[in-house]
Amino acid sequence: MTDSQLNLYILQSLNMALGSQMQGETSYTNSFDVKIKTEGFYFIPRLPAGYVIDDELYQKIFLIASASLYPRYTLLKQTSAYFVPLNTDDIHVQRALFFPWKIGISKRLIISNLEQFASSQSGTRIPLMENLSIDYDKVTSIAIAGNSGSGKSYALTYFLTVLKPISDLIVIDPKFDTPSRWAKVNDVKVIHPEMNRSKSDFVSELNEALSKSLNLINQRQAILYENPEHHFTHLTIVIDEVLSISEGVNKAIKESFFSLLSQIALLGRATKVHMLLVSQRFDYHSIPVSVREQLNVLMQIGNINSKTVQFLFPDLNTEGIVIPNGKGTGLIQIIDNEHPYQVLPLLIPTYYTRKGIL
Numbered sequence: 275m276t277d278s279q280l281n282l283y284i285l286q287s288l289n290m291a292l293g294s295q296m297q298g299e300t301s302y303t304n305s306f307d308v309k310i311k312t313e314g315f316y317f318i319p320r321l322p323a324g325y326v327i328d329d330e331l332y333q334k335i336f337l338i339a340s341a342s343l344y345p346r347y348t349l350l351k352q353t354s355a356y357f358v359p360l361n362t363d364d365i366h367v368q369r370a371l372f373f374p375w376k377i378g379i380s381k382r383l384i385i386s387n388l389e390q391f392a393s394s395q396s397g398t399r400i401p402l403m404e405n406l407s408i409d410y411d412k413v414t415s416i417a418i419a420g421n422s423g424s425g426k427s428y429a430l431t432y433f434l435t436v437l438k439p440i441s442d443l444i445v446i447d448p449k450f451d452t453p454s455r456w457a458k459v460n461d462v463k464v465i466h467p468e469m470n471r472s473k474s475d476f477v478s479e480l481n482e483a484l485s486k487s488l489n490l491i492n493q494r495q496a497i498l499y500e501n502p503e504h505h506f507t508h509l510t511i512v513i514d515e516v517l518s519i520s521e522g523v524n525k526a527i528k529e530s531f532f533s534l535l536s537q538i539a540l541l542g543r544a545t546k547v548h549m550l551l552v553s554q555r556f557d558y559h560s561i562p563v564s565v566r567e568q569l570n571v572l573m574q575i576g577n578i579n580s581k582t583v584q585f586l587f588p589d590l591n592t593e594g595i596v597i598p599n600g601k602g603t604g605l606i607q608i609i610d611n612e613h614p615y616q617v618l619p620l621l622i623p624t625y626y627t628r629k630g631i632l
């Protein structure tokens with residue numbers, strides 16, 4: 275399909291579906307035009323117009339175009355109207371609404387041998403989907419949320435395996451489940467509850483480990499002060515079922531836990547200390563606000579609706595985002611300077627790994 279055919283196709287889709295929104299104005303009455311760019315398309319209104327150019331119109335066009343372009347392009351959802359200035363002297367058409375896109379749709383990676391796959395990766399790239407990867411040098415903290423059975427443990431095992439060659443790991447596993455089995459097979463330090471010990475004991479031990487990591491951050495800061503170019507080994511603190519940790523422990527211990535988490539989240543970026551947090555849901559009871567603000571890879575798997583995305587994606591209206599069916603699917607947002615602002619459909623890789631972990 276050529277650009278001009280695509281142009282015409284989008285114009286027709288909008289002419290037919292926008293009707294009521296546009297008070298009957300169409301591109302045939304010269305009320306608007308569409309222009310294809312490499313990174314997306316422009317909707318160019320001719321002003322003054324008999325319709326209002328607002329967030330509602332933007333989202334409406336998004337809805338129509340998103341379905342019309344699927345699966346050739348994935349439109350990248352914006353939280354509000356995305357205006358761009360156009361290079362012309364004609365005031366009537368000096369602005370456009372921009373609809374950025376990605377070519378194709380999100381595709382799941384299928385990995386026949388996860389361990390081999392992880393060791394064959396070079397550098398700090400973590401592949402997530404066929405056309406999406408993250409650079410671990412550019413992100414600090416990762417969160418995975420999802421209802422029971424959505425594929426969180428499966429996703430976590432994937433991350434643990436691909437992170438192992440890139441980063442030192444400390445695994446905290448309040449359920450003494452999959453992550454502990456993974457850690458045992460892979461000879462990685464794990465903190466889990468023990469028989470005959472109280473919940474507060476477990477959280478105290480965990481606070482101890484966080485406090486050591488904070489000391490490490492302080493040492494690394496001193497090194498950076500002398501040599502800002504110093505290269506550190508990544509350290510990732512992995513916490514499964516974060517929500518369950520602060521439940522049922524005394525207030526002082528919970529407060530220390532929150533305070534340590536906040537400090538690590540805030541100071542870890544420059545010193546290569548990361549957090550990977552997994553929880554059925556995240557809210558202000560499970561993590562401190564400052565930790566939420568430092569999360570820069572956000573994943574919600576399983577049920578996607580306005581309630582489940584509220585905390586990780588507070589500005590997101592999920593309307594018009596095509597979420598694939600199946601296990602380990604949902605939404606992802608990566609906030610770094612490499613990826614444009616975008617919330618994308620996510621499919622966690624499907625893989626084969628050693629027996630006895632999952």
Ligand SMILES: Nc1ncnc2c1ncn2[C@@H]1O[C@H](COP(=O)(O)OP(=O)(O)OP(=O)(O)O)[C@@H](O)[C@H]1O
Pocket residue numbers: 420421422423424425426427428429601602621622623624625632
């Ligand atoms: N990306 C995926 N590809 C293929 N199968 C998957 C994927 N994610 C999950 N599954 C399947 O779904 C099952 C349930 O996933 P998992 O145990 O990870 O869910 P969970 O969210 O951790 O649930 P719970 O919170 O109850 O432990 C897995 O055993 C696996 O077979």
